[in-house]
Amino acid sequence: MHIAKFILATTLLFIGVPAMAKDTLVIGISQFPRNFNPNIESMLAKSYILGMVRRPFVVYDADWKLRCMLCTELPDLKKGTAKIKTAVDGKKSLTVTYTIRPDAVWGDGVPVTTKDVLFTWKVGRDRRSGFSNIEPYERVTKIDVHDDKKFTVHVNKFTCDYRTRYSIGVLPAHIETKNFANPAKYRIRSAYETDTTNPGLWYGPYRITEVTSGSHVVLEPNPSWWGKKPAFKKVIVKAIEKTSALSANLLSGDIDYIAGELGLTVDEALAFETRTKRDFDTIYKSGLIYEHIDVNLDNPTLKDRRVRRALLYAIDREAISNQIFQGHQPVANGQTNPLDTVYDPHVPKYSYDLVKAKKLLTEAGWALLRGGIRHNTKGDRLQFDLMTTAGNKSRELVQQVLQSQWRKAGIDIRIRNEPARVFFGETVSRRKFPHMAMYAWISAPEGVPRSTLHSKMIPSPDNGWSGQNYPGFANKAMDKALDDAEVVCNGEPNKAIWRNLQRIYAMELPALPLYFRANPFILPKWLKGIRPTGHQFSTSLWIEEWQVEK
């Protein structure tokens, strides 16, 4: 068979037949979705595949601008499609009006209508349905239906993210109503799990035509799709968990493209790129994954702001980024990404300055040097435990560099790593790390970091370990900035709040910022039109723009 292939290829080469059109695109990702229901459990692999087969109401595009996908116009306070109502007690509520695209239809030809929206709201409000995040559904007090396409949502609380927060994952009422007869069984009986290839579940450029659990998903063009026709007659998304096998599959031609959202890490991509530069293009896109070190502020030494600043001055993050990641993972100056519209470029920055670090430590009482390690007058050693997820090669590498850099300032670092499950499930979430914990946060554009920075979000036994303010950061000015950022939405007042928020973060350092993680997209030379976004909306939402270069 291979001899025949060889003869055919050689013949074609000599007679000069033009290259055949590429009808099938095989994408490699490192994870397989656990389910396909858009509202049950958020998972990157699922979001990636669903991006090709359905469209949210509102998304951030590759330029980080809000765009309507299923709606005709973004709700806007100025245009009156969003209105704030103030009750007698001063509480602000909100109405948001959406119009579904008139040409929007499910894959079986049934129009997407307000009936579907009402049904989705009904399922979302039911606490037994298994939806992962029901807060947006519970905040909605009423939905006014104007006609088949136009509806107004009444929300009991006003927040600035109203345009994305109520962009619900609409479900097909004509298929799912019977599956919701017993709400407690909905997550098992949903057609998304029992009849995944039903065309009526999808309304994107493609629809799912085959699912082999754990292995691959096949997508074919959706004849009912209202937008630009996609270029490929078939898209196969293959799950290959081991990244070494993933890159070998790319080299062998078993897959065409490794998606950046769920592919290689930067160090793996750099190694791959040096071997295969001629055959593939690599796009590195940094985004909202914020690598940082949480500092336990209950520790008396770390409670001292001078020590935290010294820790940051003593590490050369620029060198780490350049040496390990060849500059593809930019240094973070805080938790707000420079690509975000709310970013303040004048936020205080901490460049590498060992002299300043040593001075701050001396001021903080860590002046005596014994065996290269600083001690205080009581004879205590300046020693911290630095924890992270065991087995994460990039983090472990960075951890070792940090250890050696801190050593130069007289700080002794003990590395103590744990499996991700223990680290996140117990150590970080129960605030059991004694000093420092290195990991990443994922946020959204213009997302207010309330859960990670507000003093009410410090996990403790009293609040059932709720909240994600793991450092234990309590700062009244920060609390006010967070509260204000949620409700002051436009113009200079909004900018001033975000400036203040970022300044407090940089001055107080509840966490030590490291860098924004980058996703490497490894594409064949002929595949064009992929624009990595850097945020939670994946590139697959624009798959109809992907083209084969002739």
Added chain:
Amino acid sequence: MFRYTAERLFQSLLVLLVLSFSVYGLIGLMPGDPIDLMIQSDPNLSQADAHRLKAIHGLDQPLFHRYRAWLGNAVQGDFGYSRNHSQPALDVINERIVNTGLLLGLSLALSLAIAIPVGIYAALHPYSKTDYAVNLACFAGISVPPFWLALLFIILFAVVLDWLPAGGMATVGDGGFLDRVEHLILPVVTLTIASVGDFTRYMRASMLQTLRQDFIRTARAKGLSMTRVVMRHAFRNALLPLVTIIALSFGRLFSGALITETMFAWQGMGKMIYDAILGNVYNLALVGLMFATALTLIGNLLADIGYVWLDPRITLSNRKPAA
């Protein structure tokens, strides 16, 4: 024989019961749970969502209550639902068991087909150059990490030579017999290389020991040819230790080969059980592990019966000999 078999089956049921409780308890004692991890990767989820989702999945109940409920359903044939696959646990296992059985069955057959003749040959020519070469190859096979070997094969046969597919179980949209065979070659060869060394070493040692026995010397003294001595007298006796090893491997046949399955994206039991344990999918992990244990127990029972066939001096009885 019947009484012995019945007693052993009853003992096996007890072992399975104890095992199910142990596995359930051990998974439950692992720190964190999948809902905690879900919150970590989704900034929109609150602790209230976590409490609600834990209640939906029954993770808020005490461990023993959950186990009791699972056991009650399991004895009625309901082994629960796999959260990792959004399918009933038994359906997931049914899909995987065939894949794993095929992969590991072929690998075991190939390993034995190589190990038995090579082991016998090495035993008949001890300390010869061939024997040293066989030993060297065996140790190399035992020592080489399957992960590295799999990657090497993928690069060599799929990337450089382009002879075989790099992974998966079939080409999407093809799935014909030859296509499936092509997809089987690399994982089967990887597994075979990893296991053939052990079997060869066992076979060689066992045969070597048997050849030193008095009855072999007697057979040779009677004037029987070496081939006849080996095949009729030595081989049957030398097989006893190998039967034990094969019996112990029987459970492994269906519990999968985690590394090989992961490297070749093979949808088998090993990867499934591993993911189920890490993801706290009790139903799937329990059924998978119990199935593997049951097969190991059955394998041992069959081995005991096999001993009787191979060596007529052995009888099966639980009765203690009279003093």
